[in-house]
Amino acid sequence: MFHWAREQARDLDNEFSVTKRLRGPLHGVPLVTQFLAAGAVVFVKTNVPQTMFAFECSNPLWGRSTNPHNDRYTCGGSSGGEAALLAMDGSAIGIGSDIGGSLRIPAAYCGIYSLKPSTGRISFAGTRGPVEGFEGIKTVVGPMARSVEDLQLVSQVTFGIQGKEQSIAPIPYRHIQLSPKLRFGYYTSDHFVKASPACQRAVLETVEALRKKGHECIEINVSFSAPEAFNIFVGLTSADGYKKMLSHLGPDPKVWNKYDCDGIIAPVQAVPQLPHDGCNNFSALAAATILYNVLDHPVGCLPVTHVDPSKDQISPEWTAGLGHGSSLLERGVFYSKMPLYNPIQSAGMPIGIQIIGKKWEEEKVLEMMRVVDDTLGRDRGFGAGSWKSQAKDRSS
Numbered sequence: 001m002f003h004w005a006r007e008q009a010r011d012l013d014n015e016f017s018v019t020k021r022l023r024g025p026l027h028g029v030p031l032v033t034q035f036l037a038a039g040a041v042v043f044v045k046t047n048v049p050q051t052m053f054a055f056e057c058s059n060p061l062w063g064r065s066t067n068p069h070n071d072r073y074t075c076g077g078s079s080g081g082e083a084a085l086l087a088m089d090g091s092a093i094g095i096g097s098d099i100g101g102s103l104r105i106p107a108a109y110c111g112i113y114s115l116k117p118s119t120g121r122i123s124f125a126g127t128r129g130p131v132e133g134f135e136g137i138k139t140v141v142g143p144m145a146r147s148v149e150d151l152q153l154v155s156q157v158t159f160g161i162q163g164k165e166q167s168i169a170p171i172p173y174r175h176i177q178l179s180p181k182l183r184f185g186y187y188t189s190d191h192f193v194k195a196s197p198a199c200q201r202a203v204l205e206t207v208e209a210l211r212k213k214g215h216e217c218i219e220i221n222v223s224f225s226a227p228e229a230f231n232i233f234v235g236l237t238s239a240d241g242y243k244k245m246l247s248h249l250g251p252d253p254k255v256w257n258k259y260d261c262d263g264i265i266a267p268v269q270a271v272p273q274l275p276h277d278g279c280n281n282f283s284a285l286a287a288a289t290i291l292y293n294v295l296d297h298p299v300g301c302l303p304v305t306h307v308d309p310s311k312d313q314i315s316p317e318w319t320a321g322l323g324h325g326s327s328l329l330e331r332g333v334f335y336s337k338m339p340l341y342n343p344i345q346s347a348g349m350p351i352g353i354q355i356i357g358k359k360w361e362e363e364k365v366l367e368m369m370r371v372v373d374d375t376l377g378r379d380r381g382f383g384a385g386s387w388k389s390q391a392k393d394r395s396s
Helices: 004-019 033-038 080-087 104-110 148-158 197-212 226-234 243-248 253-259 279-294 316-320 327-335 362-376 386-395
Strands: 070-074 093-098 113-116 140-145 183-186 216-219 263-267 299-306 350-356
Touching (some): 033 148, 080 093, 104 113, 104 279, 113 148, 148 362, 183 197, 183 253, 226 279, 279 327, 279 350, 299 362, 350 362
Parallel strands (some): 183 216
Antiparallel strands (some): 093 140, 113 140, 263 350
16 A cells, blocks of 8 residues: 555645545546546555466465455456455555456456456556567556446546557547447357356346347357457467467457447356466466457446356256357366356355447447446445445355
């Protein structure tokens, strides 16, 4: 924790007591240096994995960060410490980075909200990626918070503000009006690793709720390939100057044009969370999020529901159903002696979804997240104060 943060917060309080005016929209809210002009207070740097290239959160210096809902599980990564802090109401808003899912995976694991913007919306100046100078797939930074409204607040402050590298599109935050009837595509499997019953249920419950409100939801077959995207991602250190990888970058117009969707709803991963060290042999599960780094789409993540052992067991119907992918990975995840997916051990833990939009449509993604959030109901056990309430229930 930064000792001078208390001094800065005290100065802001004194200023407000005299002027009765906020210095900016982030007055008193802890955040990164870029937002100091908006009145933010930088008070802590949270834990990350050693390489910032894993979706667990452990390093030799600070040790392991655990999931605030169940300490047998990881909080995700690489922005896992930030997600855990937010889930426990330790901060109002935060910033994370994402090159393969590092904003979305921790948000889903810990039950908070996040936005992975496309490249070129928020300046990366003053921060570091996993490999200095790496440009194959650019790391992006984005907001993490306890509500969609807080994500929008940070986006309004950061979108279009130029950094020293002069690489940000001069597009400030745009206030948009959605159609009263939206058209969502959705899928419950990327055919790499079949989504668990819990993660499928989160998507299908979202779809059912949206349909009841009059929105159109159609099941889609994604023409792009999660396995191919993952192979591209892990081959970034090849010596061909990234020609193969760059040839695949960009949106997939076939999907958007074929289905004419406003957005796409999908699982974040095949499982709601991983137990500690699960990433060691199953890092390929990140293919579900890596896909949209390769395609450079903006993606929001929000919590939908909680793991329920009475609903989320592996059933014969699920086993016999469509959507299976790698038998090797699925055996380890679902059928081994100590499977990673165990709805009894993870009972009550959050389950999130991804909401994907088109390039440069971050504002629309945020508005679609608001629609989904309102449709699901704000009383489903997420947001500010929810962790403390659930912790009391667990201890009673």
